[in-house]
Amino acid sequence: MVFIVIPYFIDQINGFVNLVLNRDLPISKAYKTPMLLFAIIYTFLFDKTRRYSIMLIILLLLMSASTVVNIYDQYPQFDDLASDLGYMLKIFSFPVLYFFFAVFHTRNPFPEEQFVRKIFLFLFGAFGVAILLSYMGFGIPFYGTTREGESIGQQGYFISGNEISGMYLLYASVFYYYVFKSESIINMFLGLAVGIGVGMLMGSKTAIGSSIICFFGIYFLLKMYRRKIGVINKVDASILVTFTGIMFLGVIFISQISEIIQPVIRHFTYRYNVSGDVVRFLTSGRLERAEGVLNNFINNYSFGHMLFGEGYTMSKTLQIANWRYSNSEMDIIDIMCIAGIFGVTIIYSFWTYIFLKIYQVFRNRSHELAVPLTIAFAILIINSVLSGHIIYSGVVTPNLAYLSVFILKQSHHSRNEG
Numbered sequence: 001m002v003f004i005v006i007p008y009f010i011d012q013i014n015g016f017v018n019l020v021l022n023r024d025l026p027i028s029k030a031y032k033t034p035m036l037l038f039a040i041i042y043t044f045l046f047d048k049t050r051r052y053s054i055m056l057i058i059l060l061l062l063m064s065a066s067t068v069v070n071i072y073d074q075y076p077q078f079d080d081l082a083s084d085l086g087y088m089l090k091i092f093s094f095p096v097l098y099f100f101f102a103v104f105h106t107r108n109p110f111p112e113e114q115f116v117r118k119i120f121l122f123l124f125g126a127f128g129v130a131i132l133l134s135y136m137g138f139g140i141p142f143y144g145t146t147r148e149g150e151s152i153g154q155q156g157y158f159i160s161g162n163e164i165s166g167m168y169l170l171y172a173s174v175f176y177y178y179v180f181k182s183e184s185i186i187n188m189f190l191g192l193a194v195g196i197g198v199g200m201l202m203g204s205k206t207a208i209g210s211s212i213i214c215f216f217g218i219y220f221l222l223k224m225y226r227r228k229i230g231v232i233n234k235v236d237a238s239i240l241v242t243f244t245g246i247m248f249l250g251v252i253f254i255s256q257i258s259e260i261i262q263p264v265i266r267h268f269t270y271r272y273n274v275s276g277d278v279v280r281f282l283t284s285g286r287l288e289r290a291e292g293v294l295n296n297f298i299n300n301y302s303f304g305h306m307l308f309g310e311g312y313t314m315s316k317t318l319q320i321a322n323w324r325y326s327n328s329e330m331d332i333i334d335i336m337c338i339a340g341i342f343g344v345t346i347i348y349s350f351w352t353y354i355f356l357k358i359y360q361v362f363r364n365r366s367h368e369l370a371v372p373l374t375i376a377f378a379i380l381i382i383n384s385v386l387s388g389h390i391i392y393s394g395v396v397t398p399n400l401a402y403l404s405v406f407i408l409k410q411s412h413h414s415r416n417e418g
Contacts, residue, residue: 040100123399199211214376308339308343351381351391
């Protein structure tokens with residue numbers, strides 16, 4: 001509970017204090033940094049096999065590499081070094097928490113799946129309520145407001161719009177799985193309506209697109225898992241066409257009658273016309289930012305900093321000095337500037353390795369929860385490249401790490417029993 005549920009509410013409180021009360025208090029950092037440090041200490045103390053401890057030591061050494069290079073260059077201040085180490089800890093939060101949960105559950109038995117189900121459905125419900133409350137004045141607009149004062153989407157009191165899209169995807173994937181598990185057409189229809197509805201209320205392209213892909217991906221992967229599908233049969237095809245038709249008709253209907261959705265539709269239309277093509281529209285102008293950041297990385301970073309990064313503070317300073325943006329808003333590029341080529345390679349290799357292990361559980365049919373997590377994991381990795389704020393999300397990474405360890409440990413247990 002401390003690692004899974006509380007970070008969600010801490011982020012909401014942090015956003016309320018900073019954005020509404022205008023108090024610059026690092027509430028989220030004050031909670032999550034000690035949480036990660038506790039996870040590291042716990043892993044070192046109780047990892048009897050030393051397997052996770054050794055991997056954690058390697059990650060920590062890599063994490064501090066850019067700081068060591070910066071000390072050698074003799075330009076950072078103490079505050080900069082502290083900020084760099086804290087930010088690097090965020091980047092490596094997924095492997096740190098994965099190791100922690102793996103060690104923790106060698107000493108403590110996992111709860112029943114029913115408990116996991118309740119926790120993640122509760123988080124999905126709490127997320128939906130937060131978005132609804134935003135329209136009652138308890139939240140902030142996703143894209144700001146129009147000249148007429150209309151809110152364009154809502155995001156609760158969460159500060160990062162990209163990050164909450166990742167949160168929503170992870171919660172929605174578990175929600176959709178249990179919708180399909182009920183094997184009720186009505187539940188499937190209502191589940192899709194709720195999923196798309198929350199995404200539309202947020203006004204996020206990433207949330208809407210990810211939700212649709214997640215819904216249909218889980219539907220067909222679940223049929224493959226249960227060996228009920230070789231090719232798409234007539235029933236599947238009719239369901240797919242019906243749901244797609246209802247979804248688009250519903251969106252058109254809502255956009256015409258709802259004052260809430262209309263600003264979002266107008267914003268999307270405006271952004272598409274300004275972007276000029278689909279790719280630039282979907283990436284929200286990040287391609288231009290990425291090009292500038294990459295050029296800065298190639299032309300202004302020394303060889304050592306290319307390998308190990310400039311650290312958070314100096315990377316931001318260099319980007320602003322040589323380019324008008326402090327980052328690209330794409331995780332893979334921003335992490336490369338902060339942690340270097342080694343850092344971004346290691347972190348994405350670890351994410352990909354765990355994803356492949358989850359996918360293997362799906363292929364082996366060892367645990368059915370691997371179905372939604374396979375889809376969610378793949379989309380999260382893709383979204384981290386295209387939109388950012390996924391790899392170092394203080395809410396996504398604990399939930400993803402816990403679900404990954406839960407599924408892998410449970411599948412291993414079931415194979416041993418079999």
